[in-house]
Amino acid sequence: MTDSRTDAHACPPAAGPRRTLPLWRADGGPHGSRSWATCFYRCGNACDKPEPNRTDNPHVQDVITTALRRRAVLGGAAAGVGTVVLGGLGSAAAAGTPEGRGGGHGHGNGHGRGDRVSTDGFRPVAPNTDDAVTVPPGYTSAVVAAWGDAVLPGAPRFDVHRQTPESAAQQFGYNNDYVGVLPLGRSSALLVCNHEYTNEEIMFPAGAYSADEQRRIALASHGMSVLRIEKGRRGGWSASRDRRTYNRRITGETPFAVDGPAAGSARLRTSADPSGRTILGTLNNCAGGTTPWGTVLSGEENVNQYFGTAGEIPADRAEAFERYGISAEGERGWHLTWDRFDVAKEPNEPNRFGWIVEIDPYDRDAAPVKHTMLGRFKHEGANVQLAHDGRAVVYMGDDERGDYLYRFVSAERMRRGNSRWARRHNQQLLTRGTLSVARLSGDGTADGEWDGTGEWVPLTSDRESFVPGWSVVDVLVDTRLAADTVAPTRMDRPEDVEPNPVNGRVYAALTNNSNRGTAYPTDEANPLASSKVRPELGAPLEDATGNRNGYVLELEPGRDRTSSRFTWRLFLVCGDPEAPETYFGGFPKDQVSPISCPDNVAFDSVGNLWVSTDGNALGSHDGIFRVPVAGRSRGKVEQFLTVPIGAEACGPLITDGDQHVWLAVQHPGEGGTFAAPTSLWPHTDRFPRPAVVVTWKR
Numbered sequence: 001m002t003d004s005r006t007d008a009h010a011c012p013p014a015a016g017p018r019r020t021l022p023l024w025r026a027d028g029g030p031h032g033s034r035s036w037a038t039c040f041y042r043c044g045n046a047c048d049k050p051e052p053n054r055t056d057n058p059h060v061q062d063v064i065t066t067a068l069r070r071r072a073v074l075g076g077a078a079a080g081v082g083t084v085v086l087g088g089l090g091s092a093a094a095a096g097t098p099e100g101r102g103g104g105h106g107h108g109n110g111h112g113r114g115d116r117v118s119t120d121g122f123r124p125v126a127p128n129t130d131d132a133v134t135v136p137p138g139y140t141s142a143v144v145a146a147w148g149d150a151v152l153p154g155a156p157r158f159d160v161h162r163q164t165p166e167s168a169a170q171q172f173g174y175n176n177d178y179v180g181v182l183p184l185g186r187s188s189a190l191l192v193c194n195h196e197y198t199n200e201e202i203m204f205p206a207g208a209y210s211a212d213e214q215r216r217i218a219l220a221s222h223g224m225s226v227l228r229i230e231k232g233r234r235g236g237w238s239a240s241r242d243r244r245t246y247n248r249r250i251t252g253e254t255p256f257a258v259d260g261p262a263a264g265s266a267r268l269r270t271s272a273d274p275s276g277r278t279i280l281g282t283l284n285n286c287a288g289g290t291t292p293w294g295t296v297l298s299g300e301e302n303v304n305q306y307f308g309t310a311g312e313i314p315a316d317r318a319e320a321f322e323r324y325g326i327s328a329e330g331e332r333g334w335h336l337t338w339d340r341f342d343v344a345k346e347p348n349e350p351n352r353f354g355w356i357v358e359i360d361p362y363d364r365d366a367a368p369v370k371h372t373m374l375g376r377f378k379h380e381g382a383n384v385q386l387a388h389d390g391r392a393v394v395y396m397g398d399d400e401r402g403d404y405l406y407r408f409v410s411a412e413r414m415r416r417g418n419s420r421w422a423r424r425h426n427q428q429l430l431t432r433g434t435l436s437v438a439r440l441s442g443d444g445t446a447d448g449e450w451d452g453t454g455e456w457v458p459l460t461s462d463r464e465s466f467v468p469g470w471s472v473v474d475v476l477v478d479t480r481l482a483a484d485t486v487a488p489t490r491m492d493r494p495e496d497v498e499p500n501p502v503n504g505r506v507y508a509a510l511t512n513n514s515n516r517g518t519a520y521p522t523d524e525a526n527p528l529a530s531s532k533v534r535p536e537l538g539a540p541l542e543d544a545t546g547n548r549n550g551y552v553l554e555l556e557p558g559r560d561r562t563s564s565r566f567t568w569r570l571f572l573v574c575g576d577p578e579a580p581e582t583y584f585g586g587f588p589k590d591q592v593s594p595i596s597c598p599d600n601v602a603f604d605s606v607g608n609l610w611v612s613t614d615g616n617a618l619g620s621h622d623g624i625f626r627v628p629v630a631g632r633s634r635g636k637v638e639q640f641l642t643v644p645i646g647a648e649a650c651g652p653l654i655t656d657g658d659q660h661v662w663l664a665v666q667h668p669g670e671g672g673t674f675a676a677p678t679s680l681w682p683h684t685d686r687f688p689r690p691a692v693v694v695t696w697k698r
Contacts, residue, residue, distance in 0.1 A: 041197055041198065041199045041200075041201075041670075052322065052323050052324065052325055052400060052402070052403075052480070053323075053400070053401075053402035053403055053480070053484065053490055055484045055490075057484065057487045057488060057489070057490050058439075058487070058489055058490065063440045063441060063442045063452060063489060115659065115697040116604075116605075116657060116658035116659060117604065117626070117640075117654065117658050117659065117660075117661055117697065118604035118605055118606045118608055118654065118658035119606065119658070120697065122136040122137075122138070122139070122638070122640065123136050123137055124136070124593050124638040124639045124640075125593075125623065125639045125640065125641055125642055126639075127593075127594060127618065127619065127620030127621075127639075127642075128620060128621060128642055129619075129620065129621055129645065130621070130642070130644070130645075131644045131645045131679050131680065131681055132644055132681065133641060133642070133643060133644065133665065133681075133693055133695070134641055134642045135640070135641045135695050136640065136641075138697055138698055139695055139696065139697050139698065140235075140236075140695070140696065140697075140698050141641070141693050141694065141695040141696075142236045142237075142238075142693065142694060143682050143691045143692070143693055144191065144229060144236075144237050144238060144239065144691075144692045144693065144694050145172050145176075145191065145193070145225070145227055145229075145239055145691060145692050146172060146682065146684070146689040146690065146691035146692075147171075147172055147173070147174050147175075147176075147221075147689045147690050147691065148160070148171050148172060148689065149171060149172040149239065150170065150171060150172075150243065151170060151171055151172055151225050151226075151227055151243065151247050151248070151249050152170040152171075152243060152247055152248075152249055153243045153244050153247075154170070155167070155170035155171050155243075156170070156171075158171060160203075160204075160205065160685070160687065161205060161208060163203075163204070163209070163217050164217065165216040165217050165219065165220040166220075168217050168220035168221045168251075169220040169249055169251050169253075170249060171249075172193075172195075172225050172227075173195030173220075173221045173222060173223055173224075173225055173249070173251075174195055174197070174198045174199070174203065174218075174221040174222075174690060175195055175196045175197050175198065175199070175666050175667055175690050176193045176194065176195060176196075176225075176650065176664040176665075176666060176690050176691065176692050177193070177194040177195070177196040177285065177286050177287060177650045177664055177666055178192075178193060178194040178285065178286065178287045178288035178298060178381065178650065178651070178664070179191070179192075179193055179650065179651040179652075179653050179662045179663065179664050179692055180192040180193070180288065180289075180290045180296050180361075180653070181229075181653060181655050181662060182290060182294065182296075182361055182362075184228070184246075187230060187231040188228060188229065188230050188231070188240065189228075189229055189231075189237075189655075190226055190227070190228060190229070190246055190361045190362070191225075191226070191227045191228075191229045191237075191692065192224065192225070192226050192288075192290075192296045192359070192361050193224065193225050193227075193664065193692055194223075194224055194285035194286065194287075194288060194298055195221060195222050195223050195224065195225065195285065196222075196284055196285055196286055196301070196666070197222065197284055197302075198218040198221050198222065199667060199670060200214050200218065201672075201673050201674065202669055202670065202672060202673060202674050202677065202687060202688060203217075203218075203221075203674070204217075204674060205674050205675070206673070206674060206675055211333065211336075212336075212337050215332070215333065215334055215336075215337045216337065218332075219251065219252035219253065219281070219334075220251045220252065220253070221251075222251060222252045222281070222282070222283055222284070222285070223249065223250040223251040223252060223254065223281065223282055223283075223285065224248075224249075224250040224282070224285060224298060224359065225248070225249055225250075226246055226247060226248040226249075226250075226359070226361045226364070227239055227240070227243075227246075227247055228240040228242050228243070228245060228246045228247060231656075235659070235660075235696045235697075235698070236694060236696065237660070237694050245364075246361065246362065246364055247364070248361075248364045250282060250359065250368055251281060252280070252281035252282070252283055253280050253281050254280070254281055254282070254368065255278050255279070255280060255367065256278070256279045256280070256281070256282065256357065256367065256368050256369065256370050257277065257278065257367045257368070257369045257370070258276070258277050258278070258279055258352075258369070258370050258372060259369055259370070259371060259372065259373075259428075259430075259431045260371055260372035260373035260374075260430075260431050260432075260462065260476065261372060261373060261462050261472045261473055261476060262372035262472075262473045262476045262477055263276065263277055263372055264276045264277050265473045265477075267348060267351050267473055267474070267477045268348060268351055268352055268372075268477075269348060270340065270346050270348050270349055270352070271346065272340065272346075279352045279353075279370055280340075282298065282300055282353075282357050282368070282370075283300060283303050283306055283353055284300055284301045284302045284303050284305075284306075284353075285298045285299065285300060285301070285357070286298075286299050286300075286301040286302075286379070286380050286381060286399070287299055287380045287381030287495070287496050287600055287650075288381045288382065289381055289382050289383035289384060289498070291358075291384050291392075291426075292384055292386055292392075292414060293414060293422075293423065293426035293427065293429075294360075294361075294362065294423070295358050295359060295360050295361070295427060296358065296359050296361055297356055297357070297358050297381070297382040297383075297384070297394075298356070298357045298358075298359070298381070299356055299357075299379030299380050299381040299382055299396070300353050300354050300355055300356075300357065300379055301354075301378045301379055301380060301399055302325075302378060302399075303350070303353035303354050303378075304324055304325035304326045304327075304350070305325075305330070305331045305332055306330070306332055306334050306341055306353070307326050307330055307334070307335065307341050307342075307343050307349070307350050308327065308328055308329055308330015308331075308332075308333065308334070308335040308341070308342070308343065309328050309330065309335055309342045309343045309344040309345070310328075310335070310336075310342070310344075311328075311342070311344035311345075312328070312344060313326075313327075313328055313343060313344070314343070314344065314347045317343070317347050319481070320478050320481060321343070321350070323478075323480050323481055323484075324350070324354070324377075324480065325400075326343065326350055328343075351376070351477050352370075354376040354377060354378065354379065355370040355371060355372060355374065355376055355379070356370070356371050356374040356379055356382045356394075356396070356430075357369065357370050357371070358371060358427065358430065360423075360427065369427075371430045371431065372476050372477075373408065373430055373431055373432065373433060373435065373462055373476065374394065374396065374406075374408050374430060374435065375396075375406060375408075375435050375459075375475075375476055375479035376476060376477055376478070376479050377398040377400075377403065377404075377406075377479050377480050378398050378399050378400050378403070379396055379397075379398070379399075380396070380397045380398075380399040380494070380495040380496055380497075381396070381397075381495075381496055381497075381600075382394050382395070382396045383395050383496075383497065383498040383499060384499075385499035385504075385506070385557070385561055386414060386561075387409070387560055387561040387562045388559075388560050388561065389413060389560070389562075390413030390414045390415075391409055391410045391411075391412070391413050391414070391433075391562060392408075392409070392410040392414060392429045392430065392433075393407065393408070393409050393410075393499075393557070393561050393562060394407065394408040394409075394410075394430065395407055395497040395498065395499065395506055395508075396408070396497060397491075397494030397495050397496065397497045397508060397509075398480070398494060399493055399494065399495050399511075400493065401492065401493055402490040402491070402492075403480065403490065403491060403493075403494065404437050404438060404480075404483055404488045404489070404490065404491060404494065405437070405438035405488075405489075405491060405494050405497060405508060406435065406436065406437050406438070406479075406483075407435075407436050407437075407438070407456050408430070408433055408434065408435050408436075409433050409434050409436075409562050410429045410430065410432065410433040411432040411433045411434075411461075411462065412425070412428070412429055412432060412433075414426050414429060431462070432461075432462040433461065433462065434458055434460070434461045435458070435459050435460055435461075435475075435476070435479075436456035436457055436458045436459060436564075437456070437457050437459055437483045437486065437488040438454055438455070438456060438457070438488055438489060439454060439455045439456075439457050439486075439487065439488045439489050440452060440453075440454045440489040440568060441453050441454065441455075451567060451568060451569035451570070452567070452568055452569075453565065453566070453567050453568070454489075454555070454565070454566045454567065454568050455564055455565055455566075456563075456564045456565075456566070457486045457487075457488060458564075459475050459479070459482055459483060459486065460472050460475040460476065460482075467482045467485055467486065468485075470482055470485075491508075491510055492510045492511070492512060492550065492551075493510060493511040493512060493550075494508055494509075494510055495508075495509045495510070495511050495598075495599050495600065496508070496509045496599065496600040496601050497509075498601050498602065498603070499557075500603050500607050500609070500629065501603060501607070502603065502605075502606060502607030503607050503629065503630065504557070504561070505554055505555060505556055505557070505629075506554075506555040506556075506557055507552055507553070507554055507555070507571065507601050507609055507629075508552065508553040508555065509550070509552055509598040509599055509600060509601050509611065510550055510551050510552070510553060510598070511550045511597050511598060511599055511614065511615070512548050512549060512550040512597050512615065512617070548575075548596070548597075548617040549573075549574040549575035549576075549582075549595075549596040549597060549617055549618070550574050550596070550597050550598050551570060551571075551572055551573045551574055551598070552570075552571045552572040552574070552598055552601070552609075552611065553568055553569075553570065553571065554568065554569050554570075554571040554629070555567070555568045556568070570583060571585050571609075571629070571635070572584055572585065572595070572598070572611075572627070572635070572637070574595045574596055574597070574598060575594070575595075575596060575618070576594050576618055577589040577590065577592050577594060583635075584627075584635040584636070584637055585627070585629070585634045585635020585636075586634060586635055587633065587634060587635035587636045587637075591636065592635070592636060592637040592638070593625060593637050593638055593639040594618050594620070594639075595611065595613065595625050595637050595639070596613060596615070596616040596617045596618045597613045597614050597615040597616055597617060597622070598611045598612075598613055599611075599612050599613055599614035599615075599648070599649075599650075600612045600650060600651060600652065602651065602652050602653055602654060603654070604654040604658045605654075605657065605658050606658075607629060607630065608626055608627065608628050608629065609626075609627040609628075609629050610624060610625065610626055610627070610640075610652045610654060610661075611624065611625045611627060611637075611652075612624045612625075612648075612649040612650060612651055612652050612663065613625070613648075613649060614648045614649070614650075615648075620642065621642045621643055621644070621645070621647070622642065622643050622647065622648050622649045623639050623640070623641050623642040623643060623649050624639070624640045624641050624649050624651070624652045624661065624663055625637050625638060625639050625640060626638050626640050640661065640695075641661075641663070641695060643663075643665050643668070644665065644668045644669075644679050644681035644688075645668065645669060645678050645679035645681070646667060646668055646669045646670040646671050646672070646678055646679050646688075647665050647666060647667055647668040647669075647670070647679070647681070647690075648665075648666045648667060649663055649664075649665070649666075650663060650664035650665075650666045651663035651664050659696055659697070660694050660695065660696050661694070661695040661696070662692065662693070662694050662695075663692070663693055663695070664690070664691075664692050664693075665681070665682075665690060665691055665692075665693055666690050667690060668681040668682075668688040668689070668690060669681070669687070669688035672688075674687055
């Protein structure tokens, strides 16, 4: 990797043999390559706890097992289907961004010239455990922004031994996740990034800070960053010296406006905010999306871990708290520092987190907003597709084992143009409309495909609840419980759900479910019952069960994109290509890269799917993969890069006429400590620093 960063405290990479991670427990474990620290700090060890969804609603695995049983029966006939040419349904074209600067899914500024990663051939990166961002020959990468870098004017120089809440609120936060790049001009743009969570084990030197100080710094290190960046002469990007015009830090204490039907309701009121209309901060922001009107959506995910109490859970909240994973223990102990995180003292405070938030990166003075109309659950992110009549269609996943896929359709249409009037209208699109949840069914016909049909079951509009006995506000605040009553399909950790702007189809990353084969039965027709891997990919797991490698669903939303009916098919069944259960869109399995645990998805200008992974269960580090969705190469998975020790690949994003691939390298070195790090990436200090990276062809 080529890294253009400089630092007074820089040190060379650690000498010695290549480091490796303890990838699995002796019994296989549920976490893949994730360290114990990632599971604890990121989601409060959700996989080790009972699944919050205790309903008898059908599970997606039942549907997929039926579809794949047909595949087994059809045998060679089904296998001969090969590739499918996807019909062009038009582009979800973006309009209405400032100064006509594009927008849509964050694909950057203009088409550029030169090599395009969308169509260029590259030598796939082999599975590895290097402490580096490893890219194909001919490509290079560089860090654009890392934890502690200055964001606001006057921000102090980062010093890991002199961190304060005040300095953290002016610097690039910790554990960057979502990456958005919004254009400003030919050679400048705005980088928007989430800061999902903190890991105190590797953030703080032992004994240097009290527990209370660590919590206060951590709260300031959550949230989002907006930075102006500039394109260099040699192809890379770097932070601009102009920090005044657009740069912004949103933290766990930034005031948010609340809109939609639940705004001002009794369910959102607290002693500090009796109006229920102003919420301090955003937490555990995972993925997101760039809207066609030039704003950024961000999903609040594992917010349950920030709440606890030394007292007792209020009896009238016990059912809802259990469904959302909130317990008295409070893994992070924040209730010991702030009363608002103590659920016995402020039982409504948890209701103020778990939303989709929207920010306008072009207006640093505009208050960020929490949209109650999009429902409250563990949002991975939100992505917008425009219906043919101009209404906004938003897709969302609830990232928990056994939870659901959601869709929102706005009541109003997007208005074109860049006027202040049009932008104000468009930023209200997510306040009125209809929220629905997905129910999938297998297609019982022997049509040679592994597919089915689906239905969007309405939960509520902004004016009328469709759940008997539930008010609109209650459906939106307790969305999981409301959805349980209408028998949607339980999914295996639905994470990123994004529409493809070229073919109009929607792709959902279903990361994994380690309880497949225990809590959920399997049989010989179920392709996801094992996780056997070749020795060269890592220690074999001959007896492990569970959907450890995940899959990608491809949904056809219908011609007008607002229909209540859709069709679906399996696009990828991930894992070792030599494993019999894997499937890669019909492409020959001996010609693809191994892929495990899809997390986020993105698209380039010709509609190729790009997949980032989290928790690779095949013995390699996580990475980013390119996968064509059409033509003779449909399903050809090729690994474009891998990330360092302990890290997760977040993003990805393809910009500048497909010349640049962006990613967030999250939690490098997780599993180690500040005193004994397992990674030193990006090799600028004697401890790891999460960072945003851009890759391009030399």
